[in-house]
Amino acid sequence: MKLLQVNNLRTTFHIEAGQVQAVRGISFHVEKGESVGIVGESGSGKSVSMLSIMRLLPDNAKIEADRLLFDGIEIMDMDHKQMRRLHGNDIGMIFQDPMTSLNPLFTIGDQLMEPIRIHLKLSKAEAKKKAIEVLKMVEIPSPETRLNQYPHEFSGGMRQRVMIAIAISCNPKLLIADEPTTALDVTIQAQILDLMRDLKKKSNTSIVLITHDLGVVASMCSRIIVMYGGQIVEEGTTREVFYNPQHPYTWGLIRSMPKVSEGEKKKLIPIPGSPPDLLAPPQGCAFAARCEHAMKVCTKYSPAAISLSESHRAACWLMHPKAAKAEREVIGS
Template sequence: MEKTLLEVKNLKTSFFTEVGEVKAVGGVSFELKEGRVLGIVGESGSGKSVTMMSLMGLLDRNGKVVDGDILFDDKNLLKIGEKEMEKIRGNHIGMIFQDPMTSLNPVLTVGDQLTEPLIKHKNMKRSEAFAEAVKMLSLVGIPSPEKRMKQYPHEFSGGMRQRVMIAMALTCKPKLLIADEPTTALDVTIQAQILELMKDLKEKLNTSIILITHDLGVVAGICDDVNVMYGGLVVEQGPNDKIFYNPRHPYTWGLLESIPDTSSDNKERLKPIPGTPPDLLKPPVGCPFMARCKYAMKVCKEHRPPLFEVEPGHKAACWLNHSQAPKVDAPVGRGGVKVNE
């Protein structure tokens, strides 16, 4: 039986600003098994990155986790001090940030930045750390790794910098790797190479991965499980194939309908989701998607829907899944992308 590596329970994170409390994450729960890849998808502002920054203890000064638990390897990360968190961050949990150019230090060589976590967390001598870092650069497909160790970030291309970030996140062989939009700034060819690399490293190191993205095509190709987030909440969660073949939330339908169908010769216009995300200074009482949903009912405005279990392991927070709700057929069954089978 697969062991649960990470369990997030009712996580609530807010930012306290001059104009009020922004409830960026409003009660998120999910779990991740060892050796699996979890995709977290949704529009900008849905709470994806804030959830992960809460997990890593890297919130801005005005940000605070106001409720919930984050259990990693049977340890509650919200109950430990910063010193103990520093031993976990970068050692047992690695993170690939969105933009490698702003995440890598421009005045330090790549070698200095790769060896630092090995010296700090693994108590390696500098020569041992250098040799291990060279191995990691080679593993992520960077040619002439020893020469590259002495170079600075600006001497690398965008794709190579992303590979360096992946190598840095994996140097200590963490149990969990968090990848925040790792392919956003890359062209399609490099995107495919980076995703293939992540799949390969998962197999070799048995690393569990959380992939944050707005690209459902990326999710279909690499993830085992999917969380769809909207308005600071998880609105649908389940295995990859269930989300793509049997989506049960109108927001997920909208995301799938906005993907080009590459399997058909029919040229149809993409269907954008009308409206804008909710104001998290004053989050709605009921369903956060109600104002943009053509299936909205009176109950949607007055009561937030729970996560209904629509089939084993597959849940969706929509009143349409209530036994007394009118039957509505999903307008999509598959988003025109290849599902990881």
């Protein structure tokens, strides 16, 4: 059963210098109870596409989509009231920086109880009970006293737990986590990821995890979407993407990481160059300028997505029967 269905989403920012085409026609879906990882570098459109779905972008952003269905209802047609319901009740969001996403002037309790009272329509006393319950769920010790404290009294990992508590307080069907652990230490990161895994198991929440860390998706997600230059270049189950990647950008991502089982020193193989300017996106494949396998066709025409299996598809001209064969890099090779 599909919880989220996105067809041909396009997001454009109108700025003085022109139009930034941040998201350029992406289609994907999220099943109920599934966790999907979206990977790509900064500026690849991973955060903007999620914010577009939530309709949380500033006024200079133009969002277009053929279809944007959440639980069978078109998001683009929702009015203000329905959107508010969607934000609190149906979709919870966790942002990257726990330092700036909590209001320093209000106690944790105030910030946690507000959505509970509005969305679940509970009384103050009931909301407090519920707030203590969710703080316990995210394993914050002595939640009763913690409720009356301000964000500055919490450590980074604790703040991110509070953010998760707020996001899950109204039992959302979908949890969008935008780089939830990037600002945290590895030990804290592991705790937060464990917590999200538990939540998924207990309440069957779907999770969209935006990250640039392939290690995080490998252990967290069942499917991976790879974005580059505002487009999806590859999509598949975690195993398909790690063990049988098709797009040179995915190869590049895998190659540029130090190997886990590194006995002797091997050079890292970086992706040369830098990401495309989305003010004037290149004709053809966005990755062509940095791709060592680029052919003439790559700079002229955009490659269409080709399916390898029911779940695995990639958009690259190398998959064309006439293309020359290229050496690919696979994990473990």
